[in-house]
Amino acid sequence: MKYKGFLFDLDGVLIDSSKIHFVGWKKVLNSLGKDIDYETFRTACFGKRGVDTLELFFPKGKFSDEEVKRLSDEVDSNFVSTVAEVGVPINGALEFLQTLRRSGEKVALATSAPRQNVDAFLDAFRLRGVFGAEVCGDDVTKGKPDPEVFLKAAFQLGEDPAHCVVFEDSLPGVTAAKAAGAACVALLTTTTADVLRAADFFIKDFSDETLKKIIRPGEFRGPKVMEKV
Numbered sequence: 167m168k169y170k171g172f173l174f175d176l177d178g179v180l181i182d183s184s185k186i187h188f189v190g191w192k193k194v195l196n197s198l199g200k201d202i203d204y205e206t207f208r209t210a211c212f213g214k215r216g217v218d219t220l221e222l223f224f225p226k227g228k229f230s231d232e233e234v235k236r237l238s239d240e241v242d243s244n245f246v247s248t249v250a251e252v253g254v255p256i257n258g259a260l261e262f263l264q265t266l267r268r269s270g271e272k273v274a275l276a277t278s279a280p281r282q283n284v285d286a287f288l289d290a291f292r293l294r295g296v297f298g299a300e301v302c303g304d305d306v307t308k309g310k311p312d313p314e315v316f317l318k319a320a321f322q323l324g325e326d327p328a329h330c331v332v333f334e335d336s337l338p339g340v341t342a343a344k345a346a347g348a349a350c351v352a353l354l355t356t357t358t359a360d361v362l363r364a365a366d367f368f369i370k371d372f373s374d375e376t377l378k379k380i381i382r383p384g385e386f387r388g389p390k391v392m393e394k395v
Contacts, residue, residue, distance in 0.1 A: 171323045171330035172266055173316055173348065174297075176277035176287060177213060178335035178356045180263070182254045183245065184212050190241035195223065198237075208356055213336035215278045215309040216241065238280065245283050250290035256355055258372030260291060267296050274299035276319035276332070278309050299323050310338035313346035320346070340365045351377075 177183045188207045195202050200223050202211075211219045216238030220229060229237070266273050275297045277284065281304045288294050299322035306314045313327075320327040332343035335353040340362050343350040352365035359368050369377045 169271075169329065169331045169349070171272045171274060171320055171325040171327075173274045173276045173319050173330055173332045173343075174263070175213070175332070175334050175336075175339050176275060176279050176284065178256075179333050179353055180256055180259045181249070181287060181291075182256060182355065183249065184208055184356055186245050186248055186252060187212065187241065190244035191219065193244075194237050194240050198224075200224075209361075212356060213278060213310065213339055215303045216280075218309050242280055242283055245279075246286040249283075249286050253287070253290060255291060256353065256371050258374075260293070262372040262377075263293065263296055272298050272323045272325060274301065274319040274323050276301050276315045278303045278315065280304055310336070311341035311345065313342045316343055316346040316348060320348070334362075334365070337361055 174180055177187065184207070185204070188202075188204050191207060191211065192202055202223075210222060217234045220234060220237065263273060273296065275284065276299075279287075279302055281302050284300060284302045299319050301315050301319040301322065303309065303315075305318060306312075308314045316330075316332055317327055320330050323330075327346040327348045330346075331349040331351060332339075332346070333351050333353060334340050334343055335356045337357070340350050340352055341364060344364055349367075350365040351367045351369060352359065352362040354362070354368060354370055359365075362368070
């Protein structure tokens with residue numbers, strides 16, 4: 167099987183941003199009388215939409231849509247203002263994206279992040295035009311682990327999700343990828359292989375020699391020849 171679509175999450179997959187988001191969320195939650203440590207944020211909140219993060223700490227419906235947007239915007243403003251200076255691309259990620267694009271492969275961004283974060287990331291790392299489709303948190307009604315974001319990204323590429331491979335780093339993301347019917351490569355950048363065991367394949371980052379052997383421009387191979395690392 168040759169993969170026909172390559173779907174990438176943003177945070178933790180293309181960029182190391184967990185600490186940027188943690189700073190923003192800690193400030194917001196502290197203002198609401200709640201506290202959070204980095205480990206809790208990394209394991210329970212990272213990769214989720216703002217409304218889903220708030221519902222981990224407060225009853226569903228406590229905040230109006232306007233309040234959720236305001237609080238989420240406070241967190242996101244920290245990302246937008248700092249990503250160019252302190253955001254660090256995951257090792258090999260940008261090169262891998264460019265290689266796929268130059269080879270004529272269909273590439274999509276599929277993230278829970280809001281549009282302003284996506285725009286800040288694309289501008290900071292000069293990736294405008296790299297993705298054939300961009301689906302973000304503003305484009306879906308259900309966040310991960312619901313598969314909506316990946317289904318929409320595959321549709322925009324004009325491909326069946328079953329013919330796509332998703333790159334993810336979180337449990338909600340891996341769950342969403344598998345629910346969409348796609349293959350999933352888990353990056354072990356923010357958690358362990360045991361947590362992400364539902365994924366099909368595992369890599370440390372995009373410089374991983376296993377990835378280079380398995381997924382080569384012009385000669386992409388399917389799951390049967392892949393090995394977990």
